[in-house]
Amino acid sequence: MTHKNFGDSIPSGELFSPEFKTNLDQCIKDYYVQMDSYKFKEVLETIWGFINYCNKLIETSKPWEMIKQGKKQELENLIFSLLDGIRNIALLLSPFMPSFSAEVLSSLGKKTVHAERIAFGKLEPNHPVSQMGILFPRIQNYQNADTETAKAKEMPELTQEIPIEDFMKLDLRIGEVIEAKKLEKSDKLLVLQVRIGEATKQIIAGIAMHYTPEEMIGKKIVVVNNLKAAKLRGAESQGMLLAASNDSMLTLVTPEKDITSGSKVK
Numbered sequence: 001m002t003h004k005n006f007g008d009s010i011p012s013g014e015l016f017s018p019e020f021k022t023n024l025d026q027c028i029k030d031y032y033v034q035m036d037s038y039k040f041k042e043v044l045e046t047i048w049g050f051i052n053y054c055n056k057l058i059e060t061s062k063p064w065e066m067i068k069q070g071k072k073q074e075l076e077n078l079i080f081s082l083l084d085g086i087r088n089i090a091l092l093l094s095p096f097m098p099s100f101s102a103e104v105l106s107s108l109g110k111k112t113v114h115a116e117r118i119a120f121g122k123l124e125p126n127h128p129v130s131q132m133g134i135l136f137p138r139i140q141n142y143q144n145a146d147t148e149t150a151k152a153k154e155m156p157e158l159t160q161e162i163p164i165e166d167f168m169k170l171d172l173r174i175g176e177v178i179e180a181k182k183l184e185k186s187d188k189l190l191v192l193q194v195r196i197g198e199a200t201k202q203i204i205a206g207i208a209m210h211y212t213p214e215e216m217i218g219k220k221i222v223v224v225n226n227l228k229a230a231k232l233r234g235a236e237s238q239g240m241l242l243a244a245s246n247d248s249m250l251t252l253v254t255p256e257k258d259i260t261s262g263s264k265v266k
Contacts, residue, residue, distance in 0.1 A: 006079065010108070012125040013073075013080025016061075020081050021120050023053050024088060028118055031092055040096075047092050054085050083108065084123040091118045106130070171226040172265035173197070174255060175241070180213035186233055192216060194239070196225055197262025204237035210250045222253045222265055 015021055027050040034043045057078075066075040090104035109127035179193035183204065190213060192203045203223065207216075222242040229238045242253040255263075 006076070008128055010083055010123060010125050010127050010129055011076040011080050013076035013078070015120065016057075016074075016077040016081035020057070020085070023050060024085060024120050028088070028092070035095075044096065047089060050085070051089060054082055054089075057082070080123065080125065081120075083129070084120055087123055088118055088120070169226075170224060172242075173223050173225040174259055174261050174263040174265065175201070175203075175221050175223040175225075175239075176261040177216045177219045177221065180216040182208055182213060183233055183235055189233060189235075190216065191235060192241070194221070194223060194241075195261050196223060196239075199262075201225075201238040202236060203239045203241055204232040204235055205241050205243075207241075207243065207250060207252070211252070219252070220255055220259070220261070222255070 027046055030046045031043055034040075034046060061078055063075055063078055066072075066078070086104060087108050090101040090108075094101035107130035109124060109129075173196050175194035175196045177192050178195050178200070181191050183189040183191050186208070188206045188208050190205050190208045190211070192205055194201050194203050201223075224240040224242070227238075227240050229236055231237070244251055244253060
């Protein structure tokens with residue numbers, strides 16, 4: 001907008017509004033307090049708070065409408081204040097982004113960071129301004145993008161949906177492991193004798209890499225009680241236990257409180 005309306009030069013404007021200076025002064029004050037306390041995260045949040053204020057000011061002041069309505073002086077004051085705000089932001093960011101800050105200041109006609117004073121009104125009008133594109137994209141955009149990415153990572157891939165009637169066919173029960181041993185010639189399988197109410201069932205479970213037979217004795221687990229028997233490595237398995245796993249670990253699904261074996265899981 002500077003290039004289009006002011007011939008690539010900083011306009012001879014003044015302070016756009018007292019609110020602008022109040023926000024900048026508060027930002028500078030908080031900046032020094034936080035820097036003295038080595039609270040660098042808070043420092044950056046303070047700076048970006050002022051950046052967001054400047055972005056919001058563009059939306060609310062609508063400079064494109066000022067152009068249509070011929071409010072040249074008001075437009076000059078807005079652009080001058082925003083450019084001086086950018087100068088101050090570059091100075092505040094210089095300890096964290098020295099090369100970037102130097103580039104911004106150079107585009108505004110300032111040769112060094114150290115010779116500049118952090119305060120409003122130190123911008124020299126009529127100096128050519130170099131085009132740099134979008135300097136400070138809204139941090140909220142990054143936050144939203146990060147949040148959406150995190151949610152996408154957290155959301156498991158959906159498998160085929162089933163009607164509730166199919167789920168209700170499962171008979172889930174609490175079982176108590178009363179015997180456990182490794183299946184011969186297998187590093188991954190345990191042979192468990194599980195008491196489910198008055199009955200005892202043999203369950204072959206692929207948990208030997210995560211649980212020893214000794215750890216399993218006396219453990220209460222959740223069992224699919226009405227699963228059709230199947231043979232694994234020649235041994236009959238009369239049910240299935242429930243466990244949760246990811247790439248690095250496996251953990252059994254167990255009741256939070258002690259409850260008798262045979263209790264139905266609803």
